[in-house]
Amino acid sequence: MQRRTAVRLRTNKIMNPTSLPPLALAFLGDTVFDLLVRESLLEQPARPQHQLHKESAKLVNARAQAELAQKILPLLDEEEAEIFRRGRNAKPGHVPRGFTRGEYSLATALETLFGWLWLQGEFKRAWELFEMGFNEFP
Secondary structure, eight states, X not given: OOOOOOOOSSOOOOSOGGGSOHHHHHHHHHHXXXXXXXXXXXXXXXXXXXXXXXXXXXXXXXHHHHHHHXXXXXXXXXXXXXXXXXXXXXXXXXXXXXXXXXXXXHHHHHHHHHHHHHHHTOHHHHHHHHHHHTTTOO
């Protein structure tokens, strides 16, 4: 299936997304990742809304994101790997119950990368990495 390039709803006023703190990029990346999951679920056969929500929740959590991060890490170019590293080394302050610090660190790194890709306008690359990580989407 061929992807359309996302349309920006407003002009990017951030001069250099790389200069943003990793947790700010992760803040945006959390939503970008959720959007990719939800759109992917809608590409599959129709299901009731509650089922879509359950399946989305299975993928939009630290454990699933950490697994995806480990799959795509070898595929990152040098600049992407640096953004990922900055996200992994960020100190979010707490780890949600039920997840390890390692899982949460990798999930934050992944969200940082997706936030950065979004602000760079690299929508196609975000989809590419997402699909490589979830090549056997549930």
